[in-house]
Amino acid sequence: MPPTTRHLLGLEGTSREQLITVLDLAREFRAVSQRRIKKVPTLRGITVVLFFVEPSTRTRLSFEVAAKRLSADTLSFTASHSSLKKGETLLDTAQNLMAMRPDIIVIRHSAPGAPHLLSRHVEAAIVNAGDGAHEHPTQGLLDMFTMREHKGELDGLVVAVVGDILHSRVARSNIHGLTTMGARVRVAGPRTMLPPMLERLGVTCHDRIEPAIEGADVVMMLRIQKERMGSELFPSEREYSRVFGLDARKLELAKPDAIVMHPGPMNRGVEITPDVADSGRSVILEQVENGVAVRMAVLYLTSAHLIEGNGMETTPGAGVGP
Amino acid sequence: MRTRLTNCEVMDPSKGERFWGYVEWEDGVIKDVGHAGPGLDDAGSGDSSRIVDGRGHLLAPSFVDLFADFCEPGFEYREDVASGSAAAASGGYTFVCLDPETDPVCDGADTARFILDRGADAGLVDLSPCGAISKGMKGGSIANLGELSDLGLRCVGTGNRYVKDTGFLRHAMEYAGNFGLLVVLTSEDPDLAQGSVHEGLVSTVTGLRATPAAAEEVAVARHIALCELTGTPTHLLKLSSEAGVRLVREARQRGVPMTASVTAHHLVLTDTAVQTFDPQFKVIPPLRTEADRRALVAGLSDGTLSCIVSDHGPRAVEDKDVEFDSAAAGASGLELTFPLVNSLVLSGELTLDVALGALGPGPRLALGLDGGKIAADEPADLVLLDKSVAWKAEASSLESRGKNTVAGGRTLVGRPVMTIRRGEVTYNRLSGNK
Numbered sequence: 001m002p003p004t005t006r007h008l009l010g011l012e013g014t015s016r017e018q019l020i021t022v023l024d025l026a027r028e029f030r031a032v033s034q035r036r037i038k039k040v041p042t043l044r045g046i047t048v049v050l051f052f053v054e055p056s057t058r059t060r061l062s063f064e065v066a067a068k069r070l071s072a073d074t075l076s077f078t079a080s081h082s083s084l085k086k087g088e089t090l091l092d093t094a095q096n097l098m099a100m101r102p103d104i105i106v107i108r109h110s111a112p113g114a115p116h117l118l119s120r121h122v123e124a125a126i127v128n129a130g131d132g133a134h135e136h137p138t139q140g141l142l143d144m145f146t147m148r149e150h151k152g153e154l155d156g157l158v159v160a161v162v163g164d165i166l167h168s169r170v171a172r173s174n175i176h177g178l179t180t181m182g183a184r185v186r187v188a189g190p191r192t193m194l195p196p197m198l199e200r201l202g203v204t205c206h207d208r209i210e211p212a213i214e215g216a217d218v219v220m221m222l223r224i225q226k227e228r229m230g231s232e233l234f235p236s237e238r239e240y241s242r243v244f245g246l247d248a249r250k251l252e253l254a255k256p257d258a259i260v261m262h263p264g265p266m267n268r269g270v271e272i273t274p275d276v277a278d279s280g281r282s283v284i285l286e287q288v289e290n291g292v293a294v295r296m297a298v299l300y301l302t303s304a305h306l307i308e309g310n311g312m313e314t315t316p317g318a319g320v321g322p
Numbered sequence: 323m324r325t326r327l328t329n330c331e332v333m334d335p336s337k338g339e340r341f342w343g344y345v346e347w348e349d350g351v352i353k354d355v356g357h358a359g360p361g362l363d364d365a366g367s368g369d370s371s372r373i374v375d376g377r378g379h380l381l382a383p384s385f386v387d388l389f390a391d392f393c394e395p396g397f398e399y400r401e402d403v404a405s406g407s408a409a410a411a412s413g414g415y416t417f418v419c420l421d422p423e424t425d426p427v428c429d430g431a432d433t434a435r436f437i438l439d440r441g442a443d444a445g446l447v448d449l450s451p452c453g454a455i456s457k458g459m460k461g462g463s464i465a466n467l468g469e470l471s472d473l474g475l476r477c478v479g480t481g482n483r484y485v486k487d488t489g490f491l492r493h494a495m496e497y498a499g500n501f502g503l504l505v506v507l508t509s510e511d512p513d514l515a516q517g518s519v520h521e522g523l524v525s526t527v528t529g530l531r532a533t534p535a536a537a538e539e540v541a542v543a544r545h546i547a548l549c550e551l552t553g554t555p556t557h558l559l560k561l562s563s564e565a566g567v568r569l570v571r572e573a574r575q576r577g578v579p580m581t582a583s584v585t586a587h588h589l590v591l592t593d594t595a596v597q598t599f600d601p602q603f604k605v606i607p608p609l610r611t612e613a614d615r616r617a618l619v620a621g622l623s624d625g626t627l628s629c630i631v632s633d634h635g636p637r638a639v640e641d642k643d644v645e646f647d648s649a650a651a652g653a654s655g656l657e658l659t660f661p662l663v664n665s666l667v668l669s670g671e672l673t674l675d676v677a678l679g680a681l682g683p684g685p686r687l688a689l690g691l692d693g694g695k696i697a698a699d700e701p702a703d704l705v706l707l708d709k710s711v712a713w714k715a716e717a718s719s720l721e722s723r724g725k726n727t728v729a730g731g732r733t734l735v736g737r738p739v740m741t742i743r744r745g746e747v748t749y750n751r752l753s754g755n756k
Contacts, residue, residue, distance in 0.1 A: 012527060089644055111645035112529040113599025121643075132647070133529030169529060195526040 006305060007119045007126040008298055010135035011176040019144070019177055022297050026145050029300070030293035032069055043070035046303050049102040050076045052129070053090070054110045058264060058288065059129050059139070063106050066295035072303075075100060090114060091121055098122050103303055107131070125302040133167045139263055140173025142294040144181065146287050147218055150259050155182035160212040160254075161203075162244060163222030163271055164193040164233075170263045171222060175201050188212035189222075189244060192233040209244050214253040220261040221246050221271045237270055247273040251281065259283045323371050324348040325745065328358065330376030330706060334696040335383070335679035345381060347702035350744030355696055376706055377752065379739055380674075383682035383694045384416040384703040388477075388506065388583055389452070389559050390634035390656060392418075394440060395433065396425025401636035401723045403440035403449070406656070409722035411446040411749035413632070413656035414681070414705035414738035417691065418447050419506070422454040423481040429454035429465040434473050446748045450689075452506055453478040455494045461485040464494045471501035476689045477557070479506030482606050484541065486512070492548050499554035504689055506557045509541035509566065510607050518651060520562075520593040520610040528597060530646060533608055535563035542566045546573040549580050557688050558582040560633055562607040564617035571626040581688040583629035583680075584618045586662035587653055587728045589672075591615070595728070601642045601649030602726055605633070619671050628684035630663060630677075632656045636724020654724035658715055660707065662728075664736035667709075706740040706752070713737055 011019070032040055048067040052060050060076065067074045077097065090109070097105065106127045107115050112134035119126040130136040144154060151157055159178055165171045165187050178185050179202040187198060188206040198205050206212040213219050224240060234240050246260065260272070260282045268274045277284060328344040332355065346354040392406035401409075410418050420437065422428040428437065428451045441449035453470040455478045457463045467478055478498050485491040498505050510533070517531030525532035542558060546569060549556040561567055561582050570582045587605060592612050595603040603609060621627040635652020642649050660681065666672040682705075683694030693701045713719060715729040741749035 089640065091643055109645070111647040113646045116599045117643075117645060131529075135529070167529075172527070172529060195532075196521060197523040197526055200523050201527070 006302055007115070008137050008302055009115050009119060009126065009128050011137045011140045011173045011180070012135065014177070014180065016180050019141070019181060022141055022294065022301060023145050023148060025297040025300065026141070026290070026293040029296035030290065032296070033289070033292055038069050039071060040069065041071045042300060043067070043072035043303060046070075046072040046104065047100065047102040048072045048074050048104045048106060048299060049097050049100065049124070050074060050106050051094070051097060052076070052078045052108040053114070054079060054108050054130070056108050056130070058291075059108060062288070062291040063129060063295050066292050067299055069292070070296055070299060072299065075102065090117065094118050094122050098124065104299060127298060127302055130169050132169065133172070134169055135173045135176075136169040137173050138291065138295050138298055139170050140177045141298070142287055142291040143170075143174055143220065143261060143263070144177050145290045145294050146261065146283055147259070149286075149290070150283065151217055154178065157183040157218060158186070158216045159183050159218040159220060160186045160188065160216040161220045161222065162188045162209050162212060162246065164224055165189050165198065165222070166193045166195045167225065168222050174220065175203055179203065186212040186216070190234050190240075209246070209250060210253055213246075213250060216254045216258055218259055218261060219246060219251065219254055223263065223265060224267060224271050226267065241270050245271050245273065246276055248275055248279075251276055261287060264288070324353065325372045325374065327374045327376050327381065327704075327706070330379055330381040332696055333380055333382045333674065333678060335675050336683050336695045338675055345696060345702075345704065347745045350702055350746070352696065352698055352700045352702050354698060374752070380707040380709055381696070382678045382705055382707060383696060384705045384741060384743065385414045385660070385681040386417040386685035386689070386691065387415050387632045387634070387656065388419050388557060388629055388685050388688065389421060389631045390418050391421040391423070391636065391652070392437075393636060394424065395436065400638050400641070403437060404444045405721065405723045406634070406636070407441060407444035407446040407449075409634070409654075409656045409720065411741045411743075412721040412738065414660055414707065414741050415656060416447055416703045416741065416743040416748070418449055419477055419689070420449060420451045421481045422452050422479065423459060423483065427454050427459045428452070429457050429459065431466070431469040431473055434470055434475060438473065447743065450474070450476045452481070453503075454481070455479055455498060455505065456485065456490070459483055461487055461490055464497050467498055467501055467503060471503055475503070476691070477504040477506045480508060482508050484508065484510060484512050488544060488548070492552060495548055495552040495554045495556070499552060502690070504555050504557055506559055507545050508559050508606070509538050509545055509561070511537045511540045514540060515607075518604050518608060518646070519596050520608045522593060522611055524593040524597055528599065530596070530599075535565055535610060535614065538563045538607060539565035539569065542569045546570070546578055546580065549573070550578045553579065555579045555581075557629070560585045560588065560607065560631055561618065561621070561627060562588050562610050562614060564614045567617045567621035567626055571621065571624070574626060581629060581684075582627050583631040583685075584622060584627045585631055585633045586655065586659040587633075589615065589618055589622070589630070589666060590662045591728060596646070599646045601644065601646050602653065602728055602730070604646060604649050604651045605635070605653050605728075606651045619666065622680055623672065623676050628680060629688055630659060630680040630684075632659045634722070634724075635726075636722050637726045639725070642726050652726070653728045654720065654722045654726050657720050657722060658727055658729060658734065660738060661734035661736045664709060665734070668735060702742055702745040704742040705738050707736065708739045709736045711735070711737050
C-alpha cells in the first residue's frame with residue numbers, strides 16, 4: 001500500500017511503517033472475531049465487491065467474513081457465474097460492477113497485473129486477492145501477523161520458504177514484506193521452480209531444504225500444484241516429497257520452537273507430512289483465522305478516506321476494542 | 323517539373339558529409355546538389371519551376387523499413403494498406419517490407435498482388451510484402467517463391483513465427499537463394515520463449531511468464547549456421563540481446579552474408595517498462611535489460627546491426643486494454659522510430675550518421691535496393707527532418723490507425739516534416755498546420 005495510492009496491489013514497495021500500521025490494526029480487529037457479537041459498525045454503508053475471476057474458496061470466504069464483521073455490504077461475483085466466460089473483457093465487467101457503485105473491489109485473477117489494470121480504469125479502491133504468480137498481499141500480511149504473534153518481532157527472524165517459488169504469489173508477497181521488516185528469508189526448492197535473480201530481492205537461495213530450515217524460526221511450505229507433477233519441472237510426487245517435503249526428521253533441523261506454516265490448501269504427504277501438519281508446531285489453522293483480522297484491517301484502511309468523508313468513526317480503536 | 327529544395331542541412335550518411343545547401347530533382351532523379359549558406363537562396367541553375375524552403379531542417383535519404391505490419395488483408399480494424407502507407411510517409415519512409423502474417427497469409431502471388439495493388443492505390447510508399455517462406459506459414463512446404471519474385475518482391479521470411487524444422491528451413495533458404503530473395507527471420511526459439519517479458523529480475527518480481535535471452539541466442543546461432551550453409555543472404559530481424567549481437571558480430575566478421583536489425587524501442591527501453599503491467603510495452607521479442615540495450619546501441623554503432631526496423635504493430639484499443647498476458651504484442655512504430663532514435667542522438671549515445679545510416683542506406687543495402695545517397699543521378703528519395711520539434715504521440719497526432727505506442731505520455735523530440743518519393747512529396751508538414 002504505497003502512500004500515493006489507496007489501493008492494495010502488492011507488498012512490494014510498501015514501507016515498514018505501513019506494514020506495522022496494518023499489522024497493529026489487525027490485532028485490534030482480531031478481538032472483534034473473538035467476541036460473542038462478531039460485528040462492528042465501522043464500514044456501515046460501504047460496498048465491497050468480491051470479484052473472483054479465478055477459483056478460490058478460503059480467500060473469498062475470508063474477505064466476505066471480514067467485510068461482514070465490519071458491517072460492509074458485500075457482493076460476490078465469481079468466474080463460474082460471470083459473463084467473462086462469455087467473452088466480455090475484464091474492464092467491461094468491471095465497468096458494469098461500477099454501476100453498483102462499490103467502494104472497494106477485491107479481485108482475484110489468474111493474470112499478473114489484473115488488479116493494476118482495474119486500478120487504472122475504475123474509481124473504487126482495489127484490493128489484490130491474488131493475481132497469477134505476482135502477489136497475494138493479504139496472505140503475506142496474515143503470514144507476517146501470525147509470525148509476529150508467535151515470535152514477537154519480525155526483525156532478525158529466520159524464515160524458510162520452501163517449494164514452488166516460481167509460480168507462488170504467496171512467496172513473493174512474503175519475501176517483499178518480510179525483507180522490509182528485517183527478517184532473514186531463505187528460499188529452497190527445485191531449481192526449475194526458483195525464478196532468476198531472487199537474491200536481488202534480499203533472500204538467500206538453497207538447492208536443498210535442509211540448509212534452508214537449519215536454525216529457522218519459521219518454516220513455510222508452499223503448495224505444489226498437482227498438475228505440475230511429472231512435468232518438465234520435477235519428476236514425481238514421490239521424489240518431490242522425499243527431497244523437498246517437510247517431515248518430522250527434517251523439522252528437527254529448525255529451532256526447537258520453530259513454527260510451521262502453509263498457505264493452504266495442503267497436499268498432505270507431498271510437501272508436508274500429516275504428522276507435521278497436525279503437530280503442535282503447526283500454526284496453519286491460526287493463519288486462516290488471522291486472515292480475517294488482517295483483511296478487516298485492509299478493508300478498513302482502503303476505505304478510511306471514505307469513512308472520513310462520511311463523518312463516520314475514524315479512530316480504529318474506537319468501537320472495535322473489547 | 324524541376325524542384326529545388328533549398329536552405330537545408332544536407333546529410334549523406336554514405337559519405338558522412340553534412341553541409342548547408344540545396345538539392346534539385348526532376349522526373350524522380352536528383353539533378354544537382356550544392357552548397358549554399360543558411361538562409362541564402364541562391365539561384366542555382368536557375369531553371370527550377372518550384373522552390374521549396376527547407377527552413378534549415380535536415381535533409382537525409384528517405385527511410386526504408388524491413389518489417390511493418392499493415393494488417394491487410396484480414397485485420398483491417400487494426401490498420402490497412404492505406405492508413406499504414408500514410409503512417410509510413412509521415413514517418414519518413416518511402417519503402418516498406420510487410421509482415422507476411424495476414425489473413426490469408428502472403429504466401430503466393432494472389433495475396434501479394436492484392437497488397438501491391440492496394441499500395442499503388444494509396445500511392446505513398448513502395449511496398450514489398452515479405453512473402454511467407456512456407457505455404458500458410460506452416461513450415462511444411464516451400465511457398466511459390468518464384469512467383470513472388472516475379473512480382474518484384476525483395477524478401478521472404480517467417481514474420482514473427484519460427485520454423486521448427488531446421489531441415490526444412492535449410493531447403494527453403496536454399497530455394498530462396500535461386501531467386502535472389504533476402505531471407506528475413508525472427509530469432510526466438512519457441513520452446514524457450516514461454517512468455518512475453520524478459521526472464522530476469524522484472525519477471526521474477528511481476529510473476530509474468532518469461533522468455534530468457536537464451537531463446538534468442540539459440541535461434542540466432544541456428545540462423546547463422548543455416549546462412550553459412552546455404553549461402554543465401556539472410557537478415558535477422560529485431561535483435562534484443564547482448565548474446566544475439568555478439569553472435570552476429572562474429573559471423574559478419576567471418577564473412578557470413580548476414581545483416582541484422584534492431585527496433586527503436588529496444589534501443590531506448592528496458593524491461594523495467596513492464597513493471598507496471600502496461601501492455602503497451604508488450605513486444606516481440608521482449609524488452610530486455612540495460613546491459614542488452616547498451617549492447618544493441620554498441621552493435622548499431624560498430625555496424626554489426628546495420629538496420630533499424632519499425633516493427634510497426636498497430637493494435638486496436640481492445641487488443642491492449644486487457645490483462646498483460648492476454649494483450650496482443652506489438653507497438654505502432656513507423657511514426658515513432660525516428661523520434662525515439664533521435665533521443666539517442668540528442669543524448670549522445672548514437673551519432674546522427676549511424677542513426678540515419680541505419681534508417682535509410684542500411685536497409686537498402688540489405689535489400690539490394692538502389693539509392694540511399696544524396697548525389698546527382700540518384701533517385702530523389704528524401705526526407706526532411708525537424709530534429710528539435712517537441713510533440714506528443716497522441717491519437718490525433720498519428721496517421722496510423724494503431725494508436726498503441728511505447729511513448730506513454732512522454733514528449734518526443736524530432737519528426738519528419740517532408741517525405742519525398744521519386745521526386746513526389748508524399749508527406750508535408752512544412753506547409754501544414756499541425
